Amino acid sequence: LRQGFPEVIFGAGKSAGQVERIMASLAAKGNNILVTRLDEAKALAVKEAFPSAMWHADARCLTLEQRPIEKRGLGTVLVLSAGTSDLPVAAEALVTLRMLGNEASHLYDVGVAGIHRLLARRDVLFSARVLIVVAGMEGALPSVVGGLVDRPVIAVPTSVGYGASFGGIAALLGMLNSCAAGVTVVNIDNGFGAAVAASKINRE
Amino acid sequence: LRQGFPEVIFGAGKSAGQVERIMASLAAKGNNILVTRLDEAKALAVKEAFPSAMWHADARCLTLEQRPIEKRGLGTVLVLSAGTSDLPVAAEALVTLRMLGNEASHLYDVGVAGIHRLLARRDVLFSARVLIVVAGMEGALPSVVGGLVDRPVIAVPTSVGYGASFGGIAALLGMLNSCAAGVTVVNIDNGFGAAVAASKINRE
Amino acid sequence: LRQGFPEVIFGAGKSAGQVERIMASLAAKGNNILVTRLDEAKALAVKEAFPSAMWHADARCLTLEQRPIEKRGLGTVLVLSAGTSDLPVAAEALVTLRMLGNEASHLYDVGVAGIHRLLARRDVLFSARVLIVVAGMEGALPSVVGGLVDRPVIAVPTSVGYGASFGGIAALLGMLNSCAAGVTVVNIDNGFGAAVAASKINRE
Amino acid sequence: LRQGFPEVIFGAGKSAGQVERIMASLAAKGNNILVTRLDEAKALAVKEAFPSAMWHADARCLTLEQRPIEKRGLGTVLVLSAGTSDLPVAAEALVTLRMLGNEASHLYDVGVAGIHRLLARRDVLFSARVLIVVAGMEGALPSVVGGLVDRPVIAVPTSVGYGASFGGIAALLGMLNSCAAGVTVVNIDNGFGAAVAASKINRE
Amino acid sequence: LRQGFPEVIFGAGKSAGQVERIMASLAAKGNNILVTRLDEAKALAVKEAFPSAMWHADARCLTLEQRPIEKRGLGTVLVLSAGTSDLPVAAEALVTLRMLGNEASHLYDVGVAGIHRLLARRDVLFSARVLIVVAGMEGALPSVVGGLVDRPVIAVPTSVGYGASFGGIAALLGMLNSCAAGVTVVNIDNGFGAAVAASKINRE
Amino acid sequence: LRQGFPEVIFGAGKSAGQVERIMASLAAKGNNILVTRLDEAKALAVKEAFPSAMWHADARCLTLEQRPIEKRGLGTVLVLSAGTSDLPVAAEALVTLRMLGNEASHLYDVGVAGIHRLLARRDVLFSARVLIVVAGMEGALPSVVGGLVDRPVIAVPTSVGYGASFGGIAALLGMLNSCAAGVTVVNIDNGFGAAVAASKINRE
Amino acid sequence: LRQGFPEVIFGAGKSAGQVERIMASLAAKGNNILVTRLDEAKALAVKEAFPSAMWHADARCLTLEQRPIEKRGLGTVLVLSAGTSDLPVAAEALVTLRMLGNEASHLYDVGVAGIHRLLARRDVLFSARVLIVVAGMEGALPSVVGGLVDRPVIAVPTSVGYGASFGGIAALLGMLNSCAAGVTVVNIDNGFGAAVAASKINRE
Amino acid sequence: LRQGFPEVIFGAGKSAGQVERIMASLAAKGNNILVTRLDEAKALAVKEAFPSAMWHADARCLTLEQRPIEKRGLGTVLVLSAGTSDLPVAAEALVTLRMLGNEASHLYDVGVAGIHRLLARRDVLFSARVLIVVAGMEGALPSVVGGLVDRPVIAVPTSVGYGASFGGIAALLGMLNSCAAGVTVVNIDNGFGAAVAASKINRE
Ligand SMILES: Nc1ncnc2c1ncn2[C@@H]1O[C@H](COP(=O)(O)O)[C@@H](O)[C@H]1O
Ligand SMILES: Nc1ncnc2c1ncn2[C@@H]1O[C@H](COP(=O)(O)O)[C@@H](O)[C@H]1O
């Protein structure tokens, strides 16, 4: 993540004070900043010190834009998700994509058990340059999408589910075994990592 | 598995001699007989003692029909499968269904990564009374099928795959976490068990 | 889950406000509504907005009946459970079965370590058209029941137990390996899914 | 395993020559000898050197009795097993029990899916002082037996099964989670260990 | 657990009110009562209704003795434990043993990394009729004890530890693989079950 | 995998005869063909029917080029591997990349325990457009490479190793947890899938 | 841990009162004392009784030095760590090393995804006699370090991470499979154990 | 593994021809060579090309000494093992230790279930500078040894066992959780790695 790019802080396990101190030192250099995995209480505390920072509640991300974000992508990155519980991971990917200078859009509520809703939006699928597919439970969505499009598909398993979903293992295994060749996978709930990968692909 | 039904022998781990002796004692009572999980060499040996037995190579099953099979099902049981490697499990289900007195048919090569092939056969899906969906790798097919039909869907994970498919665990977990409510699941590669369950559902 | 059927909301991970908003929009269409996995505090908050909704504390379900439920089942669905800790899962199945238009009854305290209590109720077992068997710990009850009846048996493992029960894995594996052919299995604690499957079987 | 007791050789992974050499040195001291986990080819080779040794094919054990076995048990140890594939493990337990000076008997084909066959033999169950219950697949038999008798029950999971039986893990977990209090468990396929434990219990 | 024996209530997951109601109905029949897995707050609430009940804080057990406990054991059951964190499980075993009419004693702080402390108490080991060995972490103590004594040894793995102890799995596997033949094992933290098994062995 | 692209046959579990028949029908349409996971004996048998097919022994792949392969990539895809045992997976990726119209090159013997060998080839790393990193054992190479380059990195865990490598699980988990953001992962040993993904990225 | 050495108390799961009582009895003998895994609230309570005790907040350790610590090491033990979340484990190792009489120093923020930061400090690496490498996520740092130095390397996996890091399992497996021969491993988060091992190596 | 040291070839998965070619190129430089994990047939083939090479059948290692091995250790490295099946791993460690210039000795048949045999050899334990403890099954030996000596202890789990030993996982987990502080662990069956680590510790 080099120059022109935002500095990224992984918020989980850090106190508001720690986040604030790291932000202060990075902000002093004029950088844009992205904080992920922050909870609301900490975010509001941090915002008092950085009033121009933006809090993305659905994505649990805080962003500080000190310079205009340079558009660097060749096309649009499309983020797909199925259930409402997958939304925070999809949102983390979207915020990250935009901070990295990509056009990004979102197609949601397109699970495999209602396949017609997905097929009805084939136009959107076909107009994307890179696709990020977020899915929990059986993690089947990337296989269907990967069979429909020719573009790179990055699959993000989520920890959504209960019982034999084992905190995202079922979805992770489903995606690694996708019968649609060429699907690649990131860690459970790692919307940020998927966005970084998509961003590298989307640059000329 | 009571009267009017075939006697069933689980062939795995039994010698041809053992299978032959058990068959002889059951055949003496006039029963129909189904032997599952038999390999070809043993099957041919056993067939010498029972020349009227039929060998179903694709299903690794041997059947002996001493009486006409009473038709007892209310409708058709449809078996779906995706890859060619799932065929033996699907075939085991089909042979079992027929020995248990069901109309049964097969729709194959309908994987989730080529969803149009499945959608093109919606008529067949809708005409079945019970559906058995056989799938390996990510095991996503039952979710898609379960979202299309209103009838009972029984999912059979197969041990097909490599690496993180872990001998069928990935498919099994996918099916247990299906987002299509009402899908039920049997053990990995258990085409026989799925057929017995479907048969109980198909009877009035 | 199509017309004539209730709309279903998965309550886990949703705030009372979110549940209320979704219910409002579904209720406006005149539908019956079933909310599962709701905790008591949220349920009471939601009930203030929908005073005619019913709270099923044992099942952690909230139901709203705006139209009479059409009876669609051919027979009775029997729910069996062993320990008291399995009761919430059994209750979720029972509420769902009734919302889906089935006659449903419950036989409890019939664990495998006191087999006579189960055998004493063979009449009830034999009069059911479909059976849902809820069990935690070693998950052995479906095998015994499956050996006694000829009807479809759906097994629901529960997360009850400690140590090597691994949150329901022991029960799940026990059920998948049932030596009673034709037992099918749903996800751990998934009383709702078992009821949907039973309901599809119970319809003509 | 002290004086008066047989010397025990674990045959797995040893060559016929190695077994023969160890037997020769032990036999020279006049001891009785039990070799477990031996395959037929090796056993026959070893028998040439020790013509009075007995080969128990079903148990894969070789025994050499140089002195009369002193009867030391207070009662009978009963070994129960369900499927035919559990027989070798049950047989290993029986041979070991007898070499250790116990009265031992065997009740087989009494699986949980045919509970009446077990209940029909309650007399045999009640007359045993210690019970060893051998079961694969879902491993449910010890729970049922443990609920019927008051005597110590030792459960032996077997590696019999396929798919989600995971080489005996399903049965092992089932037994560890038995709802019949007081069932204890040994390693998968360890008929020998169960017999040693039962023998210690059976001695005054 | 038949007549002359206490009634047992598994306290985990039950409210103080539920425990109280069950106790009341059992106490009315004059039985002795043992409640396990109770936390202090609930125990104190329950004790208000049953002032003669005794609270065993270290064992998290509540007992109510309405009749004298009949001594039924042939000898002493010895409970061994290593670390201080294993004490609650050992205490649960001790309370259960006494409620079941056994002489029971306790040897603690005898871990395998200080083997001399164990060896210094060989006299105590040799005077026991049955031994219960409680150990967490690597669960090695039962192997050492089983190699020293000839009496039945029941091993109880505990969930004590961190990291790769996996909540008791490491200890459980260690015990199942004990190289001391004849050690049997119960579920993780199951001091109660070990005591019931020991009690059955200890009776003539 | 659409027009202009080779047809792909997964050779594992297919007989030489089956591969030959599928190839014949695909070849009749004038397509290029790639067969993966073929063993040498079958490959030689198939080559008799298709003398112009090429056998890539290191990659266990057979290719048939009936038309010139259209160059479609924008840059070079670099395949890196560490140990000699990772070579077959790297070779499968290379053959696939070339059949899909990419410039591809290979950098080998660059494991993390000899980091200077990797750093000495920074020029090669920096000149690639997409990188595929093949590694077994601890699977650390993608993290180091991902920290050095800005381009998309696809990680392929291999089943190389023993003991706690668990057939590639250690490497797989290492790659999913890579601290170098933007690394994506495919199934264990899936050189083919990595090449398909890289090929989609490499196209304009 | 014999004479001249501090007494060590494992603080996890002990109340402030328990820690205080154990400390009092050990302190009476004039020993130095190290308490690990203590949380801040308990530490402050204990410090009131032992005002001269020192609280190491980053290491969650409390130390009491009643006698000067005898320097016993032959050289320096270097502790390396990558991410900020690995710091508490590194700090536990450092405090332990010093209490055991070693010179110890710390090199941090040297993760594998920024390999130049590590290489820039080769002088520090080469001057150490023993190295402890603390790393979470993919746990790759010990392989790189082990390839650079000739001295003993002890690897400590940490539970840092999410999703497929499985509480440190990914890092643990990575380290056990290190391709740098001679790396040894301790339990997840076990900075204390690594320091004890390093200390034994560092003594003449 | 730098100058003065042997070159090491990992023989597993290499053909005799491959091993021979690598040996030839290394031998040309005058190096000593150690080949591990070689099977007998290949070893004999290789020995024809290198008649002065020595075959260590018990260790499955081939060594070629072209120069005298420089003694570099400060003391003796003691290898302990319990069962006869652990001998090959112990032997691999011994051969490696000697090729690396260490005095090495072996104490065998000292399992934890016969603790007196170990205690009878305390003199040998106390005279070693570094100890390698090889154990399968429950892997308890390192804890006992680590409690007796003050020197560094390296534990090697072996894949010996069956059932719940899971190919060495039980022993591995036991060792990682050793209650004897300061025990470090290497991969399952990795006698070579333990010897390299011990050798680094044994050098001044
Ligand atoms: N207890 C439950 N377990 C599993 N799935 C459920 C449960 N309750 C509801 N569902 C499913 O969740 C869907 C609604 O999810 P949502 O849109 O998040 O409220 C329903 O259509 C059901 O298929
Ligand atoms: N089938 C078996 N399963 C587990 N342990 C066994 C078995 N047979 C023998 N043993 C144990 O193995 C020891 C002998 O091992 P060995 O010296 O390798 O022949 C005996 O003392 C028994 O404790």
Ligand SMILES: Nc1ncnc2c1ncn2[C@@H]1O[C@H](COP(=O)(O)O)[C@@H](O)[C@H]1O
């Ligand atoms: N080595 C491989 N690993 C994973 N998938 C593969 C591999 N080779 C081919 N495939 C996939 O398998 C499909 C062909 O399978 P089949 O019809 O069974 O020959 C191709 O379309 C590929 O997507």
Ligand SMILES: Nc1ncnc2c1ncn2[C@@H]1O[C@H](COP(=O)(O)O)[C@@H](O)[C@H]1O
């Ligand atoms: N038995 C063994 N276990 C683990 N690693 C080994 C073993 N034998 C050799 N190695 C390592 O493998 C490397 C050589 O691998 P290779 O180049 O494939 O022959 C050596 O430098 C050693 O680090």
Ligand SMILES: [Mg+2]
């Ligand atoms: Mg999904």
Ligand SMILES: [Mg+2]
């Ligand atoms: Mg599939």
Ligand SMILES: [Mg+2]
């Ligand atoms: Mg149960």
Ligand SMILES: [Mg+2]
């Ligand atoms: Mg069974």
Ligand SMILES: [Mg+2]
């Ligand atoms: Mg212990």
Ligand SMILES: [Mg+2]
């Ligand atoms: Mg590697």
Ligand SMILES: [Mg+2]
């Ligand atoms: Mg790391």
Ligand SMILES: [Mg+2]
């Ligand atoms: Mg051992």
